[in-house]
Amino acid sequence: MRNILKYHRSIFLGDGNAAPAPARGVVYDLDVGDAKPVAQRSRSVAPHLSMKVYELIKKLLEKGLVEHSESPWASPIVIVLKKNGVDIRMCIDYRVVNMFINLSNYPLLLIDDLIIGFESAMWFMSLDMASGFWAIRMTERAKLISAFVCPFGHFQWVRMPLD
Template sequence: PGKYDAIEHHFVHQNREVREEGISYFSDTYYYKGSGGQVEGEATGGLPGAAPVARAPYRLAPSKMKELAEQLKELSDKGFVRPSSSPWGALVLFVKKKDGSFRMYRELNKLTVKNRYPLPRIDDLFDQLQGSSVYSKIDLRSGYHQLRIREEDIPKTAFRTRYGHYEFQVMPFGL
């Protein structure tokens, strides 16, 4: 073992303790598979009194029908969607991702009012890190699924497919 091995071992061990302490301290905010997160979010900022919009599903190619069935099963198994009886029902389309796979895209209602909350500037964020000695990062794959939707907003996320009528319990992509 070289002289740097002991330093590396100490550094890795020390960081593990800090990481585990942080995970323990913030355990109520972490996402666990199937939980859909603990933080609630508003699904839509729709116009008050707006009538529900519902459309019949598009016809899809057999390959897209297979993809839809697989994605619905995965979303259902994780507890992200559930069967719906909502009067709302958006269309489902597929958008090709950079890696060649397909993302299920729920057509958004024209009634949705966009949240215009300003995002922080990256240079301001870096300024806030100045003087820090420990840095970490997290990659929130499908991070929008970390937000659970308020119960009263869940029906507004409903979508119709040839396989049934579903609604999101967590924030869907694009909303």
């Protein structure tokens, strides 16, 4: 097992939320049917958090996770302090967009059914996909719908956001 992990070490991340390499064969799409785009206004950010938001947006741009947008869609950001009371988490209020999304009906396996399959296993490994959602590319349509607005501009996701 150690040799396998060592051979594939490039796909594992170190500390922090590094941007993983894009997944192959997987693309995320959003279907809003013929809904008219909704562009909401930016919400204010507390002055003492502004610089942190700016730095976060800058990092997301540098990592290629977001890009500047001219989308007719725009959802506002909401800033939440992490448990340590210092770091921030940028959330996006997609409640309006969510009203238009056509959900797909894809049956997921039940956890109990998955566990039964492990009963004869000799080994079991649990891996955490750190920032794994950022590995999923988005279609052009999904990028436009994912657009968000903040005091620093209008942006859209290139990779799937956590929200």
